[in-house]
Amino acid sequence: MLKAFADALQSGAIRVIDLSQTLHARTPIIPLPPQYGQTAPFRLEEISNFDERGPAWYWNNISCGEHTGTHFDAPIHWITGRDYPNNATDTIDVQKLIAPACVIDVSAEVRESADYLLTIERVEQWEAEHGRIPAGSWVLMRTDWSQRTDPDAFLNVKEDGAHTPGGHPDLPNFLAREREVIGWGTEGVGTDAGQAYAFAQPFPCHSNMHGNNKFGLASLVNLDKLPATGALLITPPLKIRRGSGSPCRVLALVEAA
Numbered sequence: 001m002l003k004a005f006a007d008a009l010q011s012g013a014i015r016v017i018d019l020s021q022t023l024h025a026r027t028p029i030i031p032l033p034p035q036y037g038q039t040a041p042f043r044l045e046e047i048s049n050f051d052e053r054g055p056a057w058y059w060n061n062i063s064c065g066e067h068t069g070t071h072f073d074a075p076i077h078w079i080t081g082r083d084y085p086n087n088a089t090d091t092i093d094v095q096k097l098i099a100p101a102c103v104i105d106v107s108a109e110v111r112e113s114a115d116y117l118l119t120i121e122r123v124e125q126w127e128a129e130h131g132r133i134p135a136g137s138w139v140l141m142r143t144d145w146s147q148r149t150d151p152d153a154f155l156n157v158k159e160d161g162a163h164t165p166g167g168h169p170d171l172p173n174f175l176a177r178e179r180e181v182i183g184w185g186t187e188g189v190g191t192d193a194g195q196a197y198a199f200a201q202p203f204p205c206h207s208n209m210h211g212n213n214k215f216g217l218a219s220l221v222n223l224d225k226l227p228a229t230g231a232l233l234i235t236p237p238l239k240i241r242r243g244s245g246s247p248c249r250v251l252a253l254v255e256a257a
């Protein structure tokens with residue numbers, strides 16, 4: 001099987017699509033209310049560049065929060081997921097880091113409202129067209145929000161907080177319990193909608209996906225290049241001891257048209 005897979009990669013019959021933002025000093029990071037700890041921006045500091053600091057080598061020191069750029073959220077990230085075994089980036093079963101993806105395109109709805117919330121009903125509408133979401137799949141919310149390349153437009157913060165699309169509060173438990181997905185992915189800076197801090201249950205996608213021992217992916221790009229079903233996602237976070245998540249080079253494998 002793997003030989004045929006390798007041949008298909010070589011021939012281009014299977015294409016690899018990069019679903020990751022580039023990490024740089026202006027990579028958007030989640031702005032929490034000022035009373036909370038804040039994640040640090042991505043920082044790159046040159047150590048040497050073929051000069052007296054290192055005549056034949058170029059390398060850098062880097063630093064950032066775990067939840068920077070395109071990144072993976074582990075169940076340990078949230079209080080509701082903190083007691084599961086193997087719930088951190090270094091202990092998650094690696095068999096779960098390659099999985100199929102369902103892509104739900106609500107980009108038209110999001111063009112109408114930046115606060116659009118994906119509902120169970122809309123997911124069931126998608127299933128009527130593409131079939132039931134298979135257990136063990138990622139569900140990715142395509143919004144085309146990643147096309148907002150200006151960091152301020154991407155974060156879209158107003159006086160009452162951020163205004164960005166996400167999952168309706170009822171959705172994560174449906175995905176986790178009724179469809180037994182492996183995780184939930186978004187194009188936004190985090191896996192919850194911008195106004196989720198003010199929901200009756202704050203941050204429901206974090207709370208209920210991790211509360212059901214599921215994963216998250218945030219700041220995805222190029223979801224418009226994926227089919228509704230059939231893509232395979234490769235999502236290994238850095239193996240950080242007790243890591244709550246990490247920047248992740250998310251790749252999708254798709255069969256060439």
Ligand SMILES: O=C(O)C(=O)c1ccccc1S
Nearest residue numbers: 030067073189190191192203
């Ligand atoms: O996990 C994240 O990247 C994220 O979005 C987040 C992190 C910490 C607190 C709230 C949120 S909403």
Ligand SMILES: [Mn+2]
Nearest residue numbers: 067073218245
């Ligand atoms: Mn995160």
